[in-house]
Amino acid sequence: MIDLRSDTITRPTEAMLESMREASYGDDSRDGDETVMNLEALAAERTGKEAGAFMPSGTMTNLVAVLTHAQRGGEVLLESSAHILVSEIGGIAGLAGMFHRGVPGTRGAMDIDALREKIRPMTRNNLGTALVCMETTHNQAGGAVLPLAHMRAVHDLAHEHGVPVHTDGARLFNAAAALGVAASDIAQHTDSVGFCVSKGLSAPVGSVLCGSASFIERARTFRRMVGGNMRQAGPLAAAGIVALETMVDRLTEDHASAKRLAEGLHHINPRLVDPQEVETNLVRVDVSASKRSAAQWSDDLQRKGIRVSPASASTLRFVTHRHIGNTDIDATVGAVAALWTKS
Ligand SMILES: Cc1ncc(COP(=O)(O)O)c(C=O)c1O
Incomplete structure (x- = not known):
């Protein structure tokens, strides 16, 4: 997971x-x-x-x-x-x-x-x-x-x-x-x-x-x-x-992961997230352009081994941390891209 x-x-x-x-x-x-x-x-x-x-x-x-x-x-x-x-x-x-x-x-x-x-x-x-x-x-x-x-x-x-x-x-x-x-x-x-x-x-x-x-x-x-x-x-x-x-000095790594995630998702569809707005380790993703609710996105991602929190009916919250590396970020972007084509 x-x-x-x-x-x-x-x-x-x-x-x-x-x-x-x-x-x-x-x-x-x-x-x-x-x-x-x-x-x-x-x-x-x-x-x-x-x-x-x-x-x-x-x-x-x-x-x-x-x-x-x-x-x-x-x-x-x-x-x-x-x-x-x-x-x-x-x-x-x-x-x-x-x-x-x-x-x-x-x-x-x-x-x-x-x-x-x-x-x-x-x-x-x-x-x-x-x-x-x-x-x-x-x-x-x-x-x-x-x-x-x-x-x-x-x-x-x-x-x-x-x-x-x-x-x-x-x-x-x-x-x-x-x-x-x-x-x-x-x-x-x-x-x-x-x-x-x-x-x-x-x-x-x-x-x-x-x-x-x-x-x-x-x-x-x-x-x-x-x-x-x-x-x-x-x-x-x-x-x-x-x-x-x-653990304080390494927090910049989490911020870099969040930026990488935001850039990857932005590439799928610019309406998902603006990477310029990602300053730290939280990434709020607006899925309203997909016709699928945030709860459905969360369930579908979970089936692909990725857990995220629905933050509202049309917003997902992704949080990066010490156990998340570039491979995880790239896998997450890949999973969203695959689901996006079906949305
Ligand atoms: C901004 C902010 N304040 C307070 C809290 C509450 O912290 P706790 O979960 O330890 O009660 C949180 C938790 O996520 C938070 O994000």
Whole structure:
């Protein structure tokens, strides 16, 4: 099987398994675990923040960030197709008790004028803006990377209004690789940032929320509230450390694979995908010109040994990662080409 459904399927490396065997078994929820603390310190250093808190998932880093930044009942502004809105089961409302308003955007970047229009203080007639969120790379926008100038503009605007900014950086290191900058160059434009070691970085589980020391101290309370304290999390953190130390530099290989895939598919039919829009390891493919639904494409490709995710009725999502090489990409393009002639 060529599995292009997600980069979360990546298996731990031998070095990760070795470090997991040797990890400490302190109680992260009681007096702390040494390996977890080492991962948190490394994550803080890589993002240029004062502190980090290890969590089980990217969804939880976002939820805890919202709970920590914002008073219940306030309003969160974020791009209309943000992962927090479309894929996190309404936790922002149901669990954090926040109202939200989506801001229209292009390739995941909120329209700054629309954001300026929506940001507002609390009055008798309005909920005040409690938090602004960004997402880079942007999942629904096909792995698009927010330009640093855009992030700076959002951060400056929010701060003019005394509003904090959180960034969902589940694939922060993909964004950094695509921009050719350090993760801290991105994270300087946000008050808090979460990233996952469980995606293209190949660790089995885990995400880290980073921010100021006082923010992370409060975040630890909310992490406990939502059940995120993991007790003997040393082995998971150990894999996360190896992920940060050894797996970041190779992400450009995944981006090159995604580009090769997009170019191959574009060659079959230009309406499938524009390779110029593929910046990282996600490739969104529009199959509407084929008269076959995305679900049918997914089933047909699976019969040829290729797994992809239908992202909408007419869109497929292909994600490249460490277990996908050029041969797999070329086989995938070949399979799509063969099915295309029958569509
Ligand atoms: C942009 C973004 N944010 C958050 C998440 C959630 O991460 P997790 O699956 O670890 O909860 C994902 C997962 O794909 C994502 O793509």
